Amino acid sequence: MPESPEQSSLDSYNPKEFDTPIYSVDIAIFTLHEGQLKVLMVERNEYPYKDYWALPGGFVDLKKDSNINATARRKLVSKTGVDAPLLEQVSTIGNAHRDPRHWSITTLYMALIPYAPTAEFIEAVNEARWFPIEEIEQLQLAFDHSELLQLARERLKNKTAYTVLPIHVLKRPFSLSQLQKAFELLMDTELEKKSFRRRLLNADVLKEVGEGIPDGGKGRPAALYEPADGSENHLFVRVFGD
Amino acid sequence: MPESPEQSSLDSYNPKEFDTPIYSVDIAIFTLHEGQLKVLMVERNEYPYKDYWALPGGFVDLKKDSNINATARRKLVSKTGVDAPLLEQVSTIGNAHRDPRHWSITTLYMALIPYAPTAEFIEAVNEARWFPIEEIEQLQLAFDHSELLQLARERLKNKTAYTVLPIHVLKRPFSLSQLQKAFELLMDTELEKKSFRRRLLNADVLKEVGEGIPDGGKGRPAALYEPADGSENHLFVRVFGD
DNA sequence: TGACAATAGTGGCGATTAGCCAATAATACA
DNA sequence: TGTATTATTGGCTAATCGCCACTATTGTCA
Missing domain, CATH: 3.90.79.10 (Nucleoside Triphosphate Pyrophosphohydrolase)
Known part of the structure; x- marks a missing residue:
């Protein structure tokens, strides 16, 4: 230094x-x-x-x-x-x-x-x-x-594990799959796809902004999201249980 | 000082x-x-x-x-x-x-x-x-x-809210009602009796040690408990949800 | 001795949620 | 047109929560 x-x-x-x-x-x-x-x-x-x-x-x-x-x-x-x-x-x-x-x-x-x-x-x-x-x-x-x-x-x-933090550090817009990967990296664990989607979409912190091709260019296009307006205030929404 | x-x-x-x-x-x-x-x-x-x-x-x-x-x-x-x-x-x-x-x-x-x-x-x-x-x-x-x-x-x-801490600071032995009151004081909220009992008894941190008359001397005698052996290690058992 | 008050403990049930896995959808590419 | 790949949805079981009423056991007091 x-x-x-x-x-x-x-x-x-x-x-x-x-x-x-x-x-x-x-x-x-x-x-x-x-x-x-x-x-x-x-x-x-x-x-x-x-x-x-x-x-x-x-x-x-x-x-x-x-x-x-x-x-x-x-x-x-x-x-x-x-x-x-x-x-x-x-x-x-x-x-x-x-x-x-x-x-x-x-x-x-x-x-x-x-x-x-x-x-x-x-x-x-x-x-x-x-x-x-x-x-x-x-x-x-x-x-x-x-x-x-x-x-x-x-x-x-x-x-x-108990906030919605990763939505604020991904490049926007992002897909739910990308978001799930971010959570998994940060939490160092694997998450169940269905449960993950259910919770995130119900948490009311995401705004859908169209569709797009995923990273590798392969597979079905994904719905893309951004943090919903004012979701900084929801930084502390609990999304996962233990 | x-x-x-x-x-x-x-x-x-x-x-x-x-x-x-x-x-x-x-x-x-x-x-x-x-x-x-x-x-x-x-x-x-x-x-x-x-x-x-x-x-x-x-x-x-x-x-x-x-x-x-x-x-x-x-x-x-x-x-x-x-x-x-x-x-x-x-x-x-x-x-x-x-x-x-x-x-x-x-x-x-x-x-x-x-x-x-x-x-x-x-x-x-x-x-x-x-x-x-x-x-x-x-x-x-x-x-x-x-x-x-x-x-x-x-x-x-x-x-x-997410440990079992109060069991370590009550005078032993204690009843589940006393324990619930302790949780309520510390959490500054009211808890549902049935849910509280379910969770505490399932958490496997209490040992029953007989019966006794509750504080005021009124009402039905309660089962009395102590922290189970080694429950210091369970200080971090989550007992309540959000 | 027999209500009654007070506290402890249980039963039951609808609503919600987690976890699991398979089916369907949309795209690229060979 | 078929196959690989990723996205999304459906459906089911088991567990759990919150709620509320009901039963149980004691002391008290007329």
């Missing part, structure tokens, strides 16, 4: 001087792309954990940030160029050993964003990269970020 | 010296007593907010606490004398104005404990008091603790 002034200024801190923990924010930013769930990682270029992949994150800017959610949002936008339909706290983790230099605390956030608008931004500006979730789970990450990532992934599962 | 060394040491801090936020932990400790949901509050005896009621809380002790959950647990035990079947993070709130002295961050926890073992401890040791939840909502609390309390209360509702 060479463009992170907080980081370098921190490195000059002498831990011995502190009787209060160091506080930071980390974000697991997820997206759906090429039929996979991916997460955005950045490569550290400073010690400790130089050259390791890490979650995007940073420190509260007492001048810019009116609150810590704003810190998270600022980090999200600076890494991806977009705001998110979902950005929420997962958990706060603090202990003496997660950073070898000092007692440190981080608040972990999770975000889910559409892939399309971020693609060039990320390639152009950052040393950031989208990793398929299975791939990143194999790597050793900086600090305790493997655990953080797992926490965020778990929260994403739960969140998807 | 006169016995809180962290607090007084903080008061000597000069905010201007900080370029990092002040970090603390607060706990909303709930219990059931006299047919009411109550929460434990402490009276501040220092400025700011001298003589206001506040949530129990404090600062991380870098020596004693291996992590922030340990900080919360230490605070819980020091205020109540007991550990809790439920102690969990609710949210982390940080901004520039919640403490008039400096940019401050707190991680809010919520705990639910049985009333009985705490009664004398609390009277004897602390300037702490159990408040019925409706009563405390009328008072102006220290800092942003009214909002924190509301967040914790909301989380308690949700948690109760």
Whole structure:
């Protein structure tokens, strides 16, 4: 994270001087792309954990940030160029050993964003990269970020299970089959076609906008949908049971 | 909080010296007593907010606490004398104005404990008091603790709604009617008798341990129950739907 | 001792929903 | 025209919820 002034200024801190923990924010930013769930990682270029992949994150800017959610949002936008339909706290983790230099605390956030608008931004500006979730789970990450990532992934599962979130991150318009695949990726489970359709269509969050050919160009054309007007308010409609 | 060394040491801090936020932990400790949901509050005896009621809380002790959950647990035990079947993070709130002295961050926890073992401890040791939840909502609390309390209360509702938590905080043995009342208090809603019994008895978390006369001494004696062996592991059995 | 009040527990039923699987529909392509 | 592929619908069974009335067991009080 060479463009992170907080980081370098921190490195000059002498831990011995502190009787209060160091506080930071980390974000697991997820997206759906090429039929996979991916997460955005950045490569550290400073010690400790130089050259390791890490979650995007940073420190509260007492001048810019009116609150810590704003810190998270600022980090999200600076890494991806977009705001998110979902950005929420997962958990706060603090202990003496997660950073070898000092007692440190981080608040972990999770975000889910559409892939399309971020693609060039990320390639152009950052040393950031989208990793398929299975791939990143194999790597050793900086600090305790493997655990953080797992926490965020778990929260994403739960969140998807009882909201209608995925309709806000698919490229519009989308078919019910595409939507089902999105749910399945996010929830990491398979869903029954009939039940899925019943619930989604009854949930009253979709607006039909014509017909179209599915992805591969094969098979019967599907009805296409968009989020219904005001369905942001229905972000919390429960669609699935346990 | 006169016995809180962290607090007084903080008061000597000069905010201007900080370029990092002040970090603390607060706990909303709930219990059931006299047919009411109550929460434990402490009276501040220092400025700011001298003589206001506040949530129990404090600062991380870098020596004693291996992590922030340990900080919360230490605070819980020091205020109540007991550990809790439920102690969990609710949210982390940080901004520039919640403490008039400096940019401050707190991680809010919520705990639910049985009333009985705490009664004398609390009277004897602390300037702490159990408040019925409706009563405390009328008072102006220290800092942003009214909002924190509301967040914790909301989380308690949700948690109760899809776990079997209350069976761990009632005095044993208890009847299904008593248990239903506990759920209703915690969830702040009314439940259907038949459905409640069906679900609880099917959830396989209760062990019948004979019969007994209900509270008021009136009416037919009820079957009495205790948590089944190993039902701590079933803390997360979903008992209710939406 | 015999109503009556109060609380506990059960029976029954219609309406809804989940889960399963097969049948039908519409398209591309060989 | 036939086949592969994907979309959509139909139909059935089992489970569950919400509702309400009915039965059961006790204490109380005239």
